[in-house]
Amino acid sequence: MTSFDTPPSRASRNAFAGLALAALLPLAACQTATNPATDLSRIDTAQGSAENIGSLSAVIQRTPNEPEAYNMRGAAYGRAGRYQDALKDFDKAISLNPRSPNTYANRALIHRYMGNNQQALADYNQAISLDPNYDTAYIGRAEIYRLSGRSADALADLERAIHLDTTDPRAYYRRGLLYQGSGQHQFAIEDFAKSISLSPDAPYGYNGRGLSYLAQGDDENAFSDFNTAIRLNDDLAESWANQALVYEKRGDKEKAAKSYARALQLDPEYMPARDGLARTRL
Structure with missing residues (x-):
């Protein structure tokens, strides 16, 4: 990890x-209220391998309406640096389950990697609105604030995550x-x-x-x-x-x-x- x-x-x-x-x-x-196994920020780099992506694609073929399968493959694409493919999978996962804070946080991270900070910020805000105790979303949003010079906002988000016993x-x-x-x-x-x-x-x-x-x-x-x-x-x-x-x-x-x-x-x-x-x- x-x-x-x-x-x-x-x-x-x-x-x-x-x-x-x-x-x-x-x-x-x-500690989050969501499943850390599908959190892109915590997935091991090896999980972006072609073999793992292939396995997840097979799962999607068998269960094409399972949002977590797209979330998992999106995370794997993200680890492999295939950001456009990752965005497509996260978009699909959100269309199937628009109330998953984890998926919004994963998509936010990809947007941040791509320099789309406003889209990333919107996704982190949505993740936090769905789960106000989601430490990963506060940590991710804080990084956008920190890199844009909003140090006070970044500090507030990080202290919120730490207060949640992250x-x-x-x-x-x-x-x-x-x-x-x-x-x-x-x-x-x-x-x-x-x-x-x-x-x-x-x-x-x-x-x-x-x-x-x-x-x-x-x-x-x-x-x-x-x-x-x-x-x-x-x-x-x-x-x-x-x-x-x-x-x-x-x-x-x-x-x-x-x-x-x-x-x-x-x-x-x-x-x-x-x-x-x-x-x-x-």
């Missing part, structure tokens, strides 16, 4: 590193990002720690917490978190760039340059790594 519906956007990742770089400038000069790590992770963005690093560290406890194999909480540690001047804990993030997934550019920040702050430009170079190899458009390499290349 994945912990986050999608990795942070490039804009979000640039913000993470930008926050840590600001500290370096002087030196550098669920076990979804995204609620704490994203609230941690809001605290981090406003400079409340101790609160951010506590939320990132909670997200890590709920999903210890996901690297994002470690990267987030590490940046707040770094902003507080706690290089050792920051370095430990960044290295853990790399150990969990060594294909994330931000983890290597974050590690490089610590090397750079310690004055080890050679190691910093190597880590920045690795980050750029993974994501040639990742500006914090590009800028960092320009500063540290010997």
Whole structure:
């Protein structure tokens, strides 16, 4: 089961590193009422396989009026990146059962992936109107608010989800990002720690917490978190760039340059790594 519906956007990742770089400038000069098994944000990536989609298509052939079958296949299409096919299946599921908050939340997530934020917001609102205790919908809507700069609305939705005793790590992770963005690093560290406890194999909480540690001047804990993030997934550019920040702050430009170079190899458009390499290349 994945912990986050999608990795942070490039804009979000640039913000993470930008926050840590600001500290370096002087030196550098669920618990829900619906079935979680059909919640796209919680379905394992493997469930987007052609084999699984084929199996779900066979189910639909046998029971063409079963809305959950379309919801499940839509989720699988979503995990496979087949967003238009996913939308068609969610539309069909909603036509068969217009009172499923889970299906609206799943369709909302696909709309968000496609950049259709207004449609996503409308679907999250509908999911919440059908089930005011649906934590996943609050968490999803909060992300739209957060990315559009509506931090107060995002915080309110995340706190609503947490008040509902959600076990979804995204609620704490994203609230941690809001605290981090406003400079409340101790609160951010506590939320990132909670997200890590709920999903210890996901690297994002470690990267987030590490940046707040770094902003507080706690290089050792920051370095430990960044290295853990790399150990969990060594294909994330931000983890290597974050590690490089610590090397750079310690004055080890050679190691910093190597880590920045690795980050750029993974994501040639990742500006914090590009800028960092320009500063540290010997």
